[in-house]
Amino acid sequence: MAIKKKKGTRTGIEMYNQISMPTNILLSLIVFAWAMLCLLPVLLVVSISFASEASVKANGYQFFPSELTLDAYNVIFGADSRIPRSLLVSVIITLVGTSIGVLIQAAYGYVLSQRSYYLTKAAHIFILIPMLFGGGLIPSYMINTGVLGFKDSIFALILPGMVGTANIIIMRTYFKGQLSQSILEQAEIDGSNELRTFFTIVLPLSLPVLATIAIFMAFGYWNGWMEAKLYIKKPELKPLQALLMDIQGSINFMLSEEGQKQATLLNIEIPRDGIRMALVVVIVVPIALVYPFFQRYFVSGLTIGAVKG
Secondary structure (H helix, E strand, C coil), X not given: XXXXXXXXXXXXXXXXXXXCHHHHHHHHHHHHHHHHHHHHXXXXXXXXXXXXXXXXXXXXXXXXXXCECCHHHHHHHHHCCCHHHHHHHHHHHHHHHHHHHHHHHHHHHHHHHCCCCCCHHXXXXXXXXXXXXXXXXXXXXXXXXXHCCCCCCCHHHHHHHCCCHHHHHHHHHHHHHHCCHHHHHHHHHCCCCHHHHHHHHHCHHHHHHHHHHHHHHHHHHHHCCHHHHHHCCCHHHCCHHHHHHHHHHHHHHHHCHHHHHHHHHCCCCCCHHHHHHHHHHHHHHXXXXXXXXXXXXXXXXXXXXXXXX
């Protein structure tokens, strides 16, 4: 016999989740203070990147420098005119690699989530092999350059990071726990094939996990530099990270004793700290602007895809 809950009474969970106004205000203040602690270093970096060398020497690091200048950015963008092209290369790599990679991994994860496929077990083993047994740097380099011909090719910057076992497992877990089998069965009864079901039903219902994996992949592509150092020699194909490393090497020379002598002869004052902070701004700001558009999907996609299943 079922026990009916009296009207006006609250269960233990409801009482536990009830937050009083003072507690809510206190928690909000704590979260706000923590957010400011995370934001202030970023603002300080941006501020120093616009500060003159004389201002930094006289007053140290300040949120409001006494003298503003664009010298640091002039040094960076003047050191190599290829920065706009490298920025475009990084954007292309990130967009193409992320979009195609998410689609491939979603398709693979969907297959693994469906027990009706007779090769599901073999597909599980297939993705676990590279996760447990890595080929190593030298064999990978030999295959990518000698067999696949990826030397000085933009494909060397896209294909190696396009598929990840962890991403596939997260997607499989999400599909297995969140997709209603009754909807898929109804689509099959209505005459929809697997490809149409995947694109018209599965993907639209899986935006949280797709956005989560897209963020992971976009960060990986944007911050990647190892592949460019290994496979790319042509200056016009270097992504932003690799090019900025080259510029940093030039800046290190400029900040060295010999570089300072040349700067003195040319009557140029090199903003030491401003250059380093400006490099951080150039690297971080573009990808940071993308995150807010995916943030609302991020938490739900990560937790559901990693816990349920």
